[in-house]
Amino acid sequence: MPELPEVEQIRRSLLPLRGRLVEGVRVHRRDVVVLPGDPPGGWSRSQSDARPRRLLGRHLLVGGRIERLWRHGKRLALIADDGRAVEVGLGMTGQLLAVGAGERLEAHGHAHVLWRLDDGGRLVFRDARRFGGLWAFEHEADLRAKWAALGPDALDVDAAELRRRLSRTARPVAVALMDQRLVAGLGNIYVQEALFGARIPPRRPANDLGAVEVSRLAAEVHAVLGAAIEAGGSSLRDYVDASGARGEAVRLHRVYGKGGEACPACGRVLERLVLGGRSVVWCPFDQGS
DNA sequence: CGTGGCCCCTGTGGGC
DNA sequence: TGCCCACAGGGGCCAC
Numbered sequence: 001m002p003e004l005p006e007v008e009q010i011r012r013s014l015l016p017l018r019g020r021l022v023e024g025v026r027v028h029r030r031d032v033v034v035l036p037g038d039p040p041g042g043w044s045r046s047q048s049d050a051r052p053r054r055l056l057g058r059h060l061l062v063g064g065r066i067e068r069l070w071r072h073g074k075r076l077a078l079i080a081d082d083g084r085a086v087e088v089g090l091g092m093t094g095q096l097l098a099v100g101a102g103e104r105l106e107a108h109g110h111a112h113v114l115w116r117l118d119d120g121g122r123l124v125f126r127d128a129r130r131f132g133g134l135w136a137f138e139h140e141a142d143l144r145a146k147w148a149a150l151g152p153d154a155l156d157v158d159a160a161e162l163r164r165r166l167s168r169t170a171r172p173v174a175v176a177l178m179d180q181r182l183v184a185g186l187g188n189i190y191v192q193e194a195l196f197g198a199r200i201p202p203r204r205p206a207n208d209l210g211a212v213e214v215s216r217l218a219a220e221v222h223a224v225l226g227a228a229i230e231a232g233g234s235s236l237r238d239y240v241d242a243s244g245a246r247g248e249a250v251r252l253h254r255v256y257g258k259g260g261e262a263c264p265a266c267g268r269v270l271e272r273l274v275l276g277g278r279s280v281v282w283c284p285f286d287q288g289s
Numbered sequence: 290c291g292t293g294g295c296c297c298c299t300g301t302g303g304g305c
Numbered sequence: 306t307g308c309c310c311a312c313a314g315g316g317g318c319c320a321c
Contacts, residue, residue: 129298
């Protein structure tokens with residue numbers, strides 16, 4: 001669900017947690033937590049009963065103070081003052097909710113992990129579909145090593161770097177941009193919005209784009225993500241920030257989810273196609289063919 | 290190695 | 306009203 005703007009808004013809304021001591025944690029579903037040494041994708045359902053019991057609390061920051069909140073692309077991490085780290089992948093439906101002392105957790109279903117903080121507040125990880133999860137690291141350096149496999153953050157990548165990376169693949173540009181190893185942070189919404197703004201057809205082979213087109217694309221990526229962050233992210237269904245607030249960036253969408261409607265630029269009908277198993281909406285007129 | 294296909298899950302909305 | 310199917314913001318793993 002969340003792409004870079006949503007994860008960034010979640011990060012910002014969690015900043016008040018800095019300095020809090022983690023007093024305890026309750027884990028209701030162990031299969032959403034991946035510990036150091038586990039298989040990278042976590043334990044499968046059938047294996048999870050057999051996996052060794054280890055001190056979950058230690059790995060989930062209990063006894064430490066939340067010191068930093070990092071984001072790279074769509075990945076978020078809580079770093080404790082002793083260097084322990086928990087990476088949060090939100091998948092499609094994941095949420096991190098900060099619940100103040102005495103406040104009730106509004107939506108309590110699918111709350112898999114609940115931390116108790118020293119001010120009486122709680123931090124809750126929910127995820128209905130469980131495509132997301134938590135990855136624990138003994139030290140932030142181990143997290144950094146994992147993140148090194150990701151491409152540059154989509155907010156930072158410049159046109160030259162983007163072109164270099166796109167030139168290595170012949171996949172359709174819409175598919176390539178969703179590959180987090182190529183550039184980190186874009187998903188199906190903002191890829192479509194950026195390609196529309198840059199007037200590039202989503203099926204064009206990535207290595208076919210010229211320097212001028214990639215310059216437009218990089219500028220659009222930055223503009224689209226920046227505007228979405230300012231609007232607090234796109235709340236289509238599940239996404240809310242840590243305070244429970246929805247974002248208003250859906251109002252900015254020009255093509256995402258609008259197949260069959262009129263193109264906001266030329267008024268012709270927007271088309272829908274399927275690339276890499278995901279539907280992509282585009283304007284065959286404004287985005288060439 | 291790059292690439293395409295399949296799978297992991299639950300919830301919702303539309304068509305019948 | 307109810308049922309069934311398609312589809313959803315992601316990404317890991319497998320076989321070519």
